[in-house]
Amino acid sequence: MALRLLQNINSPKDLKQLHKKDLLQVAQELREFIIDIVATKEGHLGASLGVVELTIALHYYFQTPQDLLVWDVGHQAYGHKILTGRRDIFETNRKLNGLSGFPKRDESEYDTFGVGHSSTSISAALGMAIASKLDGNLKKNHIAVIGDASIASGMAFEGLNHAGVTNANLWVILNDNAIGIDPSVGALKEYLSKSKIGVKPKQDNMIEALNFHYSGPIDGHDFEAIFEAFEKLEKVEGPKFLHIITKKGKGLQQAEENQVTYHAPGKFDKITGELLSKGNEKLPPKFQDVFGLTLVELAKNNKQIIGITPAMPTGSSLKYMMKEFPDRAFDVGIAEQHAVTLAAGLATQNKIVFCTIYSTFLQRAYDQLIHDVALQNLPVIFCIDRAGLVGEDGATHHGVFDIAYLRCIPNLIIATPSDEIELRNILYTASLGLEKPIGIRYPRGRGTKLDWQREFKKLTIGRGKQLKKGNKIAIISIGTIKIEVEKALDELSHSEEVAHYDLGFVKPLDEKLLTKIFKKYETVITVEDGVISGGAGEAILAFAHQNEFTSKIITLGIPDEFIEQGATQELRVLVGISAKRIQQKIEEVLT
Template identity: 40%
Template sequence: SSTSISAGLGMAVAHHLRAEEDPSYRERNVIAVIGDGSISAGMAYEAMNNAAVAGPGAERLIVILNDNEMSIAPPVGAMSNYLSRLMSSRKFMGLRELAGKFVKKLPAPVERTARKADEYARGMITGGTLFEELGFYYVGPVDGHDLPQLVSILRNLRDTDNGPIMLHVITEKGHGYQPAEKAGDKYHAVAKFNVVTGEQKKGPAGPPSYTSVFSRELTRRAATDNRIAAITAAMPSGTGLDAFAKAYPDRFFDVGIAEQHAVTFAAGMATEGLRPFCAIYSTFLQRAYDQVMHDVVLQKLPVRFAIDRAGLVGADGATHAGSFDIAYLGCLPGMTIMAPSDELELLHMTATAALFDEGPIALRYPRGSGLGLDLPAEGTPLEIGKGRIIREMGGQSGPEKGGVAILSLGPRLAECLKAADMLAAHGLPPTVADARFAKPFDTELVENLARNHAVLITIEEGSEGGFGSLVGHHLARTGLLDNVRFRPLTLPDRFIDHNTQAAQYAEAGLSAPHIVGTALSALG
């Protein structure tokens, strides 16, 4: 999001430099396409600001602004309002339509000249002032579904020397397919659907999603705590905050595709005594890492990070996988990180975050549905940094200690229990524990598991350098690493392609058979 102009500018300048070195190299135009939701993000302006002074090559950059007033959620903010004003300039659009009918009656050379004159108008009446001030030659708005006109404009822009160019194109999401035209947000990503009716196939009713459990508890807490505010970066439905927005519109803020601003905006709220929840997908929070560190953690501000889509995400693939948040947050001093093993734990952890005022706290939870557990009306706050024993079957203290301990962080606990049953069938019933907290983790629990078992396995839905690394460092510092066979199971050091979540975790080696294999291998 918002990266295409920077990449396109780099390509355009590179083409020019290569052409200067090699006369046989043909310099080319570069077209960067960006949506009206994405252009509100800061990186787009950094690129446009640089394009005006990037030197030769930049004039061959053409940016197509695809303006359909719809990303996943409707665009918000001043930029959206500005584009709407350009779109609604019917006076100019009417002149264009009239001129178009007139020039079609003229000889071809005159028609081409007239079309160029139309482009030279470039917002004199619509007022593409912002883009002009940034050094772009603005053309538009034009009908993106009138392909003959669009092709003609692009040909003319290709041959002009007035770049860099901003071509403002008006489109309709799902144009030509009525079900998508009526509900563009529902067709951003689709399951199997009936092409004639547009009806999407729905799976059988099941347990509530983790997202909805978080949303329910946060909205309930806000009823009795007017300091709670909710912030999202253009994902109100994806993060479940649309329900919060309906209940408390004055305390809900959709900042658009601007995660960096969302985090520092939340930090500002926290300085004044509010309890902001910044709900962002794990993979998108990476965009705001500098702000998390400098504007929140360094100042020890109690910003609550609700990190949705943590772990592998199935059909959304590597771009949306929440693989790195434990590692990149776990190294920050004073950061508290929680990971629920099921939806009941998520309920309790949301309540914990709502009342936690000692500094930044992160709550990571996966995409998908819970296990179908009965949920109480409200969550109960947890003790910070304390895990729990789920099964205590194997292991003994002293020099003859043996057995396996499995320490799970997050939703892999269900797979750990399956693995425990499989190991029990081998006559090796393990101890199974739920860490609950990646940081600060329960050092007493970890030390007891290490002292009383021959093998300690940690498992997490995250990359290397996360929870397992933190546990390993602690074992090394305390000398316990020499006394236990420590095996951290993490996501592998590579990206995992689109698939079902179950297949992805099997490929990653984080399923019950892999846990069993690791335990048996460690026992020798």
């Protein structure tokens, strides 16, 4: 790959030395560079390819980093990183001790705001614009780049609503490609889809109604059109809104044609775009598919079952129910708060509601969890996907806080199935009707069992179980980290001395089982893939203290710090919950 121009661009200052006619060549080289790296190193592809021209234009026209550029989510910020001094280390993107997959403030002065969750850019950029105005810096620009899926979120509208009455020097650039991770949904998407390049929608312009100066839509791959729009808008005081139309995955045919798959495609052939085969070996299922396929089974036999997801039908595998029962499965867009309260409303009418949502995104609906669901004791079933360490997406996406933030909520059951069969059975048990809401947490990735589609078995809420006998110490594992514990025990020379228990539920605790454990063992080790502070181990510690048990308790889990990106197994080693690290801890106790 020849980087005739890109190889000499180490900052936007270098970019500005080029003539505008050279920017098309820069765009071609930047696309090729992104494709070349992501093809072998993996990452988010389609979004960054779609904004290549916009990224170049922003850094060419504005005086970054003095002018403040805020990307929304950050899936589309690879080109931004490459143009701002990180080209030569971009191959470390999303790797342990490498670049973050998202803009990150302590990584570069060009990364003005950390973004991993969507719809934050307008509020953040508005805050910066108000600060500049208070400081008397009226010439500084503040630019939020947001997608058509992200702008439909309530938080984005809150930012627009406030910005419209501030007269702040705020630019909002809508990157409209009609797709987020999955196709965009909702009335706003339909409104935007009526826009044609150079022609506003015929109905009243809702952006202008919010006191923004609206411009567009324009072709987001046309440098001349972009620069012309920038020049016109720079003369406008107060908040301005530029609507650009782009194509996600532009420059790679497969990515253009299969935009959902090529959002983050894994490894692929950089020339043809074909995904690289992972072999014909039959693999255990992904936990998301265990959820999705099981839900279809349950829904076939119970017309009261409803499925809800906030913008992740593919990632959560609710897509299976959406295909089979489209009138009973809903993608509500990037709207976690709405998803939870919608589920609560449905539950008041005796619907059995499965709300599937990533652990890291459930944080965004915490008030609704408490006020709209738990306080009213509505039996919503929260299927908490991507619980635990999720790997290369890093600190913004690790699902390590859910046990801690759910434990303190009254009325809420917390289930931690240890494998695919247990997940299947707790989904079945919940579908039969519960008197309380429940959170069922499970990880990203695959399980270990090929024969997981067994006959359903009703579980007893709050019941744990012994997995292995032992005579000296006891290990209590929480959820699917059980597999790491089992691997550790397999390598242990004195494994007969170690008992292993599966907690099953963090709330309610199996107090009968815990009492039996504390009466028998002098040392108890708890292992979880969530934070230690406020986690399951501390729940067990509190139980032991309240009941005056004197066993030594060692809690293993995520320490009190944010864990960065890296392969999941690398991160387990780092925090001390890999099989090897668990084995070492057991051996320390036994010696």
